[in-house]
Amino acid sequence: MAKLVSVVVIGGSHAGLAVSQKLLRQTARAKITLINPSDEYYFNIAAPRFLVKPKSLPPSRYLYSIPDAFRDYPADRFTFIKGLVTEIDYATKSVSVTLAMNSAGATTTPPTAASFGFDYLVIASGSTTPATLGQAGVRLPFKPTAFEDTRKAIHEAQEKLSAAQRILIGGGGPLGVEIAGELAEAAGPKKVTVVSRTSVLLEGATAPVQRTALSLLHRRNVDVLTGVTVVDAVYEAHTQTWTVKLSTGRTYTVDAYIATTGTIPNNAFIPKSFLNAQGWVNVDKELRVLDNGVSRSDTYAIGDITSYPYRLLSRVPLQGETVAANIVGAIEQKGQVATYSAKAQKKMMVVPVGQSTGTGHLGDWTLFGCLVWFFKGKDFLTYKGPKFLLGQSS
Ligand SMILES: Cc1cc2nc3c(=O)[nH]c(=O)nc-3n(C[C@H](O)[C@H](O)[C@H](O)COP(=O)(O)OP(=O)(O)OC[C@H]3O[C@@H](n4cnc5c(N)ncnc54)[C@H](O)[C@@H]3O)c2cc1C
Structure with a gap:
């Protein structure tokens, strides 16, 4: 042979x-x-x-x-x-x-x-990502960790997010909007603020999708600051809080700073x-x-x-x-x-905002909230995991 x-x-x-x-x-x-x-x-x-x-x-x-x-x-x-x-x-x-x-x-x-x-x-x-490596904000395994135990990293991140009441999210892209939507529905009192460098959320999406994302977050009592950047975020060990300085000069004290930008x-x-x-x-x-x-x-x-x-x-x-x-x-x-x-x-973006709705587009077609729920929001595409594992996804 x-x-x-x-x-x-x-x-x-x-x-x-x-x-x-x-x-x-x-x-x-x-x-x-x-x-x-x-x-x-x-x-x-x-x-x-x-x-x-x-x-x-x-x-x-x-x-x-x-x-x-x-x-x-x-x-x-x-x-x-x-x-x-x-x-x-x-x-x-x-x-x-x-x-x-x-x-x-x-x-x-x-x-x-x-x-x-x-x-x-x-x-x-x-x-x-910087958050996965623990280089910016709360350490959150958005991507696979290297030699560390991914389960442990996930568990620690879940505990931190569960305990946090005041949360600031840096980045108004799909990940920032998705996390904000989930946090707005999570158990316990939470005040969530999203800071977006660009003048709109979901840069690169169509204008109706950007407007819908903003309106869905507002309806969930999430504050959105556009055209603003995070200048500095420092963890204060003695108070277990983050001091986050914004480009507007304003400083936020929060329980969790979530950095969603950077690849x-x-x-x-x-x-x-x-x-x-x-x-x-x-x-x-x-x-x-x-x-x-x-x-x-x-x-x-x-x-x-x-x-x-x-x-x-x-x-x-x-x-x-x-x-x-x-x-x-x-x-x-x-x-x-x-x-x-x-x-x-085809360019597409599907962004759940919480369990039951969201926004997105497929090419020039805007997706209604119920379609976003159907395609992604109901289980965040986890049904596709076994297909990717076996190289069967198309
Ligand atoms: C939170 C989040 C949500 C996302 N949601 C979506 C979405 O809804 N839709 C979408 O289309 N995309 C989404 N993406 C993007 C998507 O995750 C990436 O495009 C995808 O992970 C790329 O897969 P990959 O296999 O190329 O790389 P990765 O998933 O980054 O995997 C690389 C692998 O290589 C390993 N590796 C690295 N260095 C070495 C080395 N030196 N030796 C051996 N192995 C190594 C890593 O440990 C890892 O297992 C999302 C990304 C994030 C962070």
């Missing part, structure tokens, strides 16, 4: 899972090594709901075992490595990995290193020659990585880490199909080439 072609996939979230599952289904000639610092897939899309209303969604609806999702494949076809890639070495065509301690944290053995060779490499290391590329291990000025990976239309502007035939990138500006889950399935088709085409020498066009994907 011919030697299997080795494909290493870096990152086991929506994008890395999509491409791994599709490759396994589409060719029997590849061996996939999927590397991710956690062995759980985190359906972070529902974070605004379960961080604020823990009882509304149990962890089984947003955390899934990655190894279990590949249990049908033998070890010579698929290996999961719980670790963090620290370097790509093209001289030896291998990646260096710091291996994680076991997930229960029962071992005191320090993390060890290993390396894995590849014929093809897929970079799906995504992005993180940081997970690129520490990626050669600088792959990155644009903002740190995202340049790709061509076949999603091959551009190394100093030249397409690499052995390396692809997919998902948030690419230089495509709309970092959305809705972009992942088509990108996954493109990368899988191109790797299969190369392995089986079929000469097929699939291309990805971000423009061909």
